[in-house]
Amino acid sequence: MPHNQLDAVLAQVDAGLEASLDRLFALLRIPSISTDPAYAEHCQAAADWLATDLAALGFDASVRPTEGHPMVVAHDQGAASARHVLFYGHYDVQPVDPLALWEFPPFEPRLVGSGDTAVIRARGASDDKGQLMTFLEACRAWKAATGSMPAKVSILLEGEEEAGSKSLPAFLDASAGELEADIALVCDTDMWDRQTPAVTTMLRGLVGEEIEIRCASQDLHSGMFGNAARNPLQLIGEIIASLRRPDGSVAVDGFYDGVEDLPEAMRDQWRSLGFDESKFLGDVGLSIPAGEEGRSVLEQIGARPSCEINGVIGGYTGEGFKTVIPAKASAKISFRLVAGQDPQKIREAFRAHVRARIPADCSVTFSGHGASAAIALPHDSPLLRQALGALRDEWGKEAAVVGSGGSIPVVGEFSRRLGMDSLLIGFAHVDDRIHSPNEKYDVASFRKGIRSWVRILAALAEA
């Protein structure tokens, strides 16, 4: 691709920034809250607005009904490139309560401040309208400056991401032929810091298990039975304690089978990122890392599997005291998985671990909640290398390649249903207050996000 062509597109971005902001503001004014049925027509309006905008850009755009809120799908055949990318974003937003905590009406977007510190304030400014519009504006700049897209581009915009993406799996299955591409581009994540973009290549999977342990056939008085009757809360405690070794590793048999250590190059990069463990933990009132000894917080969250106790209940938990030995007790326990771990094997290993600790006159029942494998983009992926090069050109430094401790369900669905890897590149910041009152998006995120996608599209076009 001629260098002066790319420069022309980038110049177009900067020249058109004010108009880009106007369009984002128009989208932000639509209160497309997906979890509240009262806002269904606004979700439809947001989908219509996006399809109209994409059609105006020359995309073959349509609004597709689902059992929930509609999908927006758009395609552009692009210039002569063998590459096909699928961009994913979501146009629905979180509810705005508690409204009293907002310093401005959440659906009346405004620009506050100027220069480097200017921000766009509105519900959805960051999550995910601001982020998805970085890609649409990049497409617009390509079209305006060159008349075409540098590669074949498909776009999928969802309206139920904040409501559990209920319609997505069936929609992907039904539209697989249309949506399958060489790579998915997902813009719903954070930058490393204000100077450093990030590509998320690892996402942990999740296995949730609920156990209920029953011992005696009724609640017992601890005076009359204490010592001699098995106490299910004692068993729950012993099971919880048995799940971690003294060194903090997870003690379920075979838990680490297939788990590989972080490549040394990645570990080096992570060290160089200067992640501030003290601040990360200090922000939530902690100072001593838990978990596996000898591994950094960043590695533990991004690249190591974990086991967490999410809830326990049993016995008398009201005011005062009741000297009861309860008949039953239960716990919710989840495992975060990394690449190489099979969710079903982990589930079975956990159940065997628990069963081995239940006396023969007691019983345990298991309820599974979700089972998703981890996602990991191969470190040597040429598309990753191309995207990293584009980001380096825009930001003047290496992007951080990171793992995310949480799950982003759509990425798993793309992998499972379309056999497609994802590049997670976003320009949000941890202080954007997504899901909270007073959400914002930096104008710098918006402008340099658009420019980043312009470059990434150019880079990925070169198959």
Next chain:
Amino acid sequence: MPHNQLDAVLAQVDAGLEASLDRLFALLRIPSISTDPAYAEHCQAAADWLATDLAALGFDASVRPTEGHPMVVAHDQGAASARHVLFYGHYDVQPVDPLALWEFPPFEPRLVGSGDTAVIRARGASDDKGQLMTFLEACRAWKAATGSMPAKVSILLEGEEEAGSKSLPAFLDASAGELEADIALVCDTDMWDRQTPAVTTMLRGLVGEEIEIRCASQDLHSGMFGNAARNPLQLIGEIIASLRRPDGSVAVDGFYDGVEDLPEAMRDQWRSLGFDESKFLGDVGLSIPAGEEGRSVLEQIGARPSCEINGVIGGYTGEGFKTVIPAKASAKISFRLVAGQDPQKIREAFRAHVRARIPADCSVTFSGHGASAAIALPHDSPLLRQALGALRDEWGKEAAVVGSGGSIPVVGEFSRRLGMDSLLIGFAHVDDRIHSPNEKYDVASFRKGIRSWVRILAALAEA
């Protein structure tokens, strides 16, 4: 005492049984749950009802306010006897949750069945309203048949027994001159079996502790923080597991200091009682004894200290799943003590045990619930011999002299503050489901309990 006088009182008991049941039912209808502040006025109502009933019997009765629920105190100078007995019972009852497991409304007492198998069903039917009313009805029969009590009788009815008896120590100190008697009679224990009454001469003490562990300053997402952030439910599990050794003994430092093995003579009597461990456990759906290896169930409950987990709550415990690392979690834990153990030392040892397991960036707060030492009545007490004779006359066989696993804190307070021994004679059964849904009391327990007290009062009057 003329034998025909005693016969007249016993005949009065049988003739008045229906009216006695009516009065018990009236008391059972008052939901005097002491642990829940919402029921305070019902505790007051139960105290008022009892004082009114005792005044109607000719006792000098009054309701005495405390910082918690009131005490009922009543006195009758009785006939010319040198003996003064103090009867103790408690009018408060346990909470009723889980309400869904009750087969009938807990405060709508009813009579179910007939003849030998008739039972009174209600919360408090056994613990302790049914039991305390056996004594009041015995007094009523004495008054009705002879016009007076055979000895000087004082009565103390408490309303905080199920809530740790917080007001009792100060009340006993302030009322020592009024309440000190030759012996305390306490009706809050079980019979050995349906044919054999029991006098409990050993009683376990109790120390209750509630711990709340706080880690992060807010609930955390287990994806973003899992592994690296300390989880208070994990800590609770580890603490629970650390409280018992693999051989079932309690692992708190110094816990068994001062604890002596059961005397060989008592061990022999217990063996002769033919206690059926399989049936005892089988009745509540269990078959494998828990607790200390190598000790019988009877010894473990009657003569060995224990540690029980009475309640645990933390994290998400509703329907479905939430991948949260909670900011806090709490547990209620109690210790049953035997002679030789100091409640304050046990409490401090437990707190030290827990503190040693709390990381420096987390915190634990302790709330103490009750602290009572174990009790042991001298085996050669003449009052014990008199009571055993009265029981032999009523039941036609020797009463069992046993140890009780439960704690009756007042007995320790009587010993400590009033220098007074207690005779623990109760008519409850192990299947009464006290503290559990569907509590009951056998009508036979009620009738023969009243008759037993009639005889015991006669026997004790003969100093």
